[in-house]
Amino acid sequence: MKIALFIPCLVNQLLPQVAIATTELLEKLGHDVILPEGQTCCGQPMTNSGCFNEARSTVMKLLNAFKGVECDAIVCPAASCLVAAKENFHEYDNSPEAKAVIDKLYELTEFLHDVAPVDSFPRAFPHKVSLQLSCHGLRMLELANASESMKPGFNKMAALLEKVPGVEILYPEPRDECCGFGGTFAMDEGAVSAKMGNDKAQAHANTGAEYIVGFDPSCLMHLDGLIRRRQLPIEIRHLAQILNDAI
Amino acid sequence: MSQAQTSVGHAEKADIFCKDEARVDWHSKALWLLRQKRDRAAAAVPEWEELRTLGSEIKLHTLTHLPQYLEQFEANCQKNGIIVHWAKDGDEHNRIVHEILSKHQVKKLVKSKSMLTEECHLNPYLESKGIEVIDTDLGERIIQLNKQPPSHIVVPAIHLKKEEVGELFHEKIGTEKGASDPTYLTRAARAHLREQFLTADAGMTGVNMAIAEEGAIVVCTNEGNADMGCNLPKLTLHSMGIDKLIPNKEAASVLLRTLARNAIGQLITTYSSFYHGPKPGGEMHVIIVDNGRSEMLKDKLLAESLKCIRCGGCMNTCPVYRRSGGYSYNYFIPGPIGIAVGSKHDDTNTIPWACTLCGSCTYVCPTKVPLHNIIAYQRRLKAEAGKLPYGKAGYMPMVGKLMSSPTLLNCAMSVARFSLRYLPGSMLKPFAGAWGKYRELPKAPASSFEAWYKKNRSK
Ligand code: SF4
Numbered sequence: 001m002k003i004a005l006f007i008p009c010l011v012n013q014l015l016p017q018v019a020i021a022t023t024e025l026l027e028k029l030g031h032d033v034i035l036p037e038g039q040t041c042c043g044q045p046m047t048n049s050g051c052f053n054e055a056r057s058t059v060m061k062l063l064n065a066f067k068g069v070e071c072d073a074i075v076c077p078a079a080s081c082l083v084a085a086k087e088n089f090h091e092y093d094n095s096p097e098a099k100a101v102i103d104k105l106y107e108l109t110e111f112l113h114d115v116a117p118v119d120s121f122p123r124a125f126p127h128k129v130s131l132q133l134s135c136h137g138l139r140m141l142e143l144a145n146a147s148e149s150m151k152p153g154f155n156k157m158a159a160l161l162e163k164v165p166g167v168e169i170l171y172p173e174p175r176d177e178c179c180g181f182g183g184t185f186a187m188d189e190g191a192v193s194a195k196m197g198n199d200k201a202q203a204h205a206n207t208g209a210e211y212i213v214g215f216d217p218s219c220l221m222h223l224d225g226l227i228r229r230r231q232l233p234i235e236i237r238h239l240a241q242i243l244n245d246a247i
Numbered sequence: 248m249s250q251a252q253t254s255v256g257h258a259e260k261a262d263i264f265c266k267d268e269a270r271v272d273w274h275s276k277a278l279w280l281l282r283q284k285r286d287r288a289a290a291a292v293p294e295w296e297e298l299r300t301l302g303s304e305i306k307l308h309t310l311t312h313l314p315q316y317l318e319q320f321e322a323n324c325q326k327n328g329i330i331v332h333w334a335k336d337g338d339e340h341n342r343i344v345h346e347i348l349s350k351h352q353v354k355k356l357v358k359s360k361s362m363l364t365e366e367c368h369l370n371p372y373l374e375s376k377g378i379e380v381i382d383t384d385l386g387e388r389i390i391q392l393n394k395q396p397p398s399h400i401v402v403p404a405i406h407l408k409k410e411e412v413g414e415l416f417h418e419k420i421g422t423e424k425g426a427s428d429p430t431y432l433t434r435a436a437r438a439h440l441r442e443q444f445l446t447a448d449a450g451m452t453g454v455n456m457a458i459a460e461e462g463a464i465v466v467c468t469n470e471g472n473a474d475m476g477c478n479l480p481k482l483t484l485h486s487m488g489i490d491k492l493i494p495n496k497e498a499a500s501v502l503l504r505t506l507a508r509n510a511i512g513q514l515i516t517t518y519s520s521f522y523h524g525p526k527p528g529g530e531m532h533v534i535i536v537d538n539g540r541s542e543m544l545k546d547k548l549l550a551e552s553l554k555c556i557r558c559g560g561c562m563n564t565c566p567v568y569r570r571s572g573g574y575s576y577n578y579f580i581p582g583p584i585g586i587a588v589g590s591k592h593d594d595t596n597t598i599p600w601a602c603t604l605c606g607s608c609t610y611v612c613p614t615k616v617p618l619h620n621i622i623a624y625q626r627r628l629k630a631e632a633g634k635l636p637y638g639k640a641g642y643m644p645m646v647g648k649l650m651s652s653p654t655l656l657n658c659a660m661s662v663a664r665f666s667l668r669y670l671p672g673s674m675l676k677p678f679a680g681a682w683g684k685y686r687e688l689p690k691a692p693a694s695s696f697e698a699w700y701k702k703n704r705s706k
Contacts, residue, residue, distance in 0.1 A: 009660075012695050013660040014664075014691065015689075016694065041650035045650070049643060050629055050635070051644075054643045054646065054647030058650040135604070135606055148286075148564065178605035178607065180603060181603065187637075187681045189261060192567055196567075196570060222686065225688065228686075
């Protein structure tokens, strides 16, 4: 497939290793990967704060970067940015071109699980991983069944990791409580955000896992900052990094 | 612990609450226990998700046909001998209640839990008129004795530890000093409350559901206190918001199945009583209150918040509520539903931001109130009214400008990356605000992905 990468600003600037892993992984899986120019932020910091006027030019800039780009799918390794982009594109632009872009948007886990499924990952990753089920991917993209819901259980991230030999999957307790990042929430509500994050990081560490693996770089970055501050014996990894090493 | 002060923003109050980490852990755990009980109770009902859909549809249907159901309800109430009153706001509600009580020369009123009377500030109003008001729900009585508002809509004294209740009871109702055994304290409270029931001139309750087809009201309690208050005195009053209406008994049966399960994991509230009319020789009044509800109904999204059946499930699951306490919300209803219906009343304009938009509340809600969408919308309403908290009005336009310009953003981020790599952390932390106060700053990479891509992939 021809895939256009959607690399949100945070990943581009602070976590390029996640985007590099995404690129290499998709290429190894036989896809043709391109990076449309002129991408910027999805507008989430502004629209999440209610500031829709302030977000307009940013969101349109990003949308325009994808309009007319020839590809089968637009793939993003950051769940909450993807959700925000989808909603925001829709908010500001109702044109058929915008709809064509929106219809092609996929989060990486979703893409690898639903659109271009992968049979197996040949190389072993003999480690314990604790899954970070970040809220937007979980409840807005339904990458896994949320614990509040009594629908039959499923978990797309776990399904992918189960195909990697040697991976042992663990879950923190509570399994899918918010880590407290919440975009500007981490700045506005510092104390609660840190408390939520510390509880979450500790819950991950309590599983005995060596890595926290997730699909949302922003939550992972927040947890990483707290883990290093408290020197917990666990590290963060994006799903793309694990899968890229396993192929 | 501080009570509701309306001039201090949520973050600041939460910050104070968070200072006592052991207490936060205890508070969070107590509520999470309810969430776990709820999960078990819900999982035991194979058609749980269908019940939620049905509950949502029932409430939405009633809300969209409200005038017709209100009329039907009033007519059927009157047929049953119930006297119906209409109040456009809290003041009118309180006046009506006072009129009824003074006509019957009521000196002491026993009341069962009702968030609506909290909303109308009924207790202080009646007390100012010389009427003694006794809250009879155990939790309510505890906080009444402690001179506090509820910190949760279902478990109103959840913020108090049993030792604190023991001390309070020792002081107010003469239990033994140092006694904190819940059974002992509950027994003592029962004896104390029985005394109140027997000497009261009138009883008052909230309403969980009002059945239009029957002209009947449903009151749910676990302690039977509403029934004591309804059955002992001859005069009873029942206050309800217009949003409490449902069409028929079948609708009640759906909502009754989810209400207690979602609240505390119980199959049904121990006393789920239907009242169809006054007892012989008695008088039964129903006061139907609007107080801003029909205004909310005009907005499609805000209207959905009126589907709420006040189970409290969204508070128990909310990770922010559990770690910031019920008194940090600047509204008498805290947590997600408090933000959804109370943002307008918060003068600090901060409560819509007391949320990470994680969506857990929306998924937990038995009537599918889209809480996180409403909360996000409340932020937008504040922004549009020029009421942004935390300095956002100042910096958001700059963020907007920065983010919309790849050149500016690249430039700023290279500086940031450079600083993160080469300046000592201690120099940066003061500049990194709340982030750096609690966390290590991100480890900065040498270059952006875009630069990597240009170098390694451009043909
Ligand atoms: S919004 Fe839903 S979960 Fe929250 S109290 Fe109301 S009914 Fe319960």
